[in-house]
Amino acid sequence: MLEIKGLLKSYATGDKALHGVDLNLASGEVIGLIGPSGAGKSTLIRCINRLVEPTSGTITIGNQQGTALGQRSLRLWRRRIGMIFQEFALVERLTVMENVLSGRLGHTGFWASWFRRFDSADIARAYDLLERVGLSGMENKRADTLSGGQRQRVGIARALIQAPDLLLVDEPTASLDPKTSRQIMRLIVDLCQEQGLAAIINIHDVVLATEFLPRIVGLKKGQIVFDGPASQVNESVLGMIYGQEDWSALTRRLDQQREHATREEIVVPELSA
Numbered sequence: 001m002l003e004i005k006g007l008l009k010s011y012a013t014g015d016k017a018l019h020g021v022d023l024n025l026a027s028g029e030v031i032g033l034i035g036p037s038g039a040g041k042s043t044l045i046r047c048i049n050r051l052v053e054p055t056s057g058t059i060t061i062g063n064q065q066g067t068a069l070g071q072r073s074l075r076l077w078r079r080r081i082g083m084i085f086q087e088f089a090l091v092e093r094l095t096v097m098e099n100v101l102s103g104r105l106g107h108t109g110f111w112a113s114w115f116r117r118f119d120s121a122d123i124a125r126a127y128d129l130l131e132r133v134g135l136s137g138m139e140n141k142r143a144d145t146l147s148g149g150q151r152q153r154v155g156i157a158r159a160l161i162q163a164p165d166l167l168l169v170d171e172p173t174a175s176l177d178p179k180t181s182r183q184i185m186r187l188i189v190d191l192c193q194e195q196g197l198a199a200i201i202n203i204h205d206v207v208l209a210t211e212f213l214p215r216i217v218g219l220k221k222g223q224i225v226f227d228g229p230a231s232q233v234n235e236s237v238l239g240m241i242y243g244q245e246d247w248s249a250l251t252r253r254l255d256q257q258r259e260h261a262t263r264e265e266i267v268v269p270e271l272s273a
């Protein structure tokens, strides 16, 4: 559903952030994008929804090309792409419900947006989504009274009410504690599966990435140096993406996690039989 070909980005400062990235995503496919600081992960994600203007290359969703679009087409292009941010990007003084409904602003007309008038179907959908992300009963709370995990749940509901074809997720767990991080990752992955939604998740935590995401793409200095199943992320792959380091503690955790997952796979069918 997403096809990126030869994507290049040079910033005006001379920084070359992407050097010809090729990446394909199937419908409903959810991938983890990992790589060291400055590798170009945020640039890649922001080129897709054109928050950053690509220097060259093509980005196609379905059969629509996303580069070289006029203002109106760009608005429609962005409507197809939901975004979830590290710092949640909520409007602090607005309620949970208002923040979620703001995800529909790209779909409503100018005056309806201006007066924040939403139709009843949008409001009903917002209630459903808030229930699904575990925030039922919190519709009228102001965003600035929420915990980090609750804020990210609002961010997820806001992205989904847009009814996107593709979700871009930028460091969704960077500001969260380990337990909340796992809950948020599980929620995003489950929702993508339920809605058949493709997603690219930019994430620094390799253990979390390989636990929840079946396919991992490793970016280094603006180039993809690994693209494969999470099960193949080992010491040599980590060295390739991040450079040489003693990876033994990290790979032990990855091995333990895989052992645990295999044991669960064996136990679950026995229980349900």
Ligand SMILES: Nc1ncnc2c1ncn2[C@@H]1O[C@H](COP(=O)(O)OP(=O)(O)OP(=O)(O)O)[C@@H](O)[C@H]1O
Pocket: 011, 012, 013, 015, 016, 017, 035, 036, 037, 038, 039, 040, 041, 042, 043, 044
């Ligand atoms: N607005 C900008 N202007 C100039 N250079 C930029 C800009 N944004 C990013 N860069 C440069 O582009 C390169 C890639 O940065 P980017 O933020 O995409 O990396 P990243 O992998 O997301 O890093 P991190 O994990 O630290 O967020 C870096 O060299 C960075 O300095």
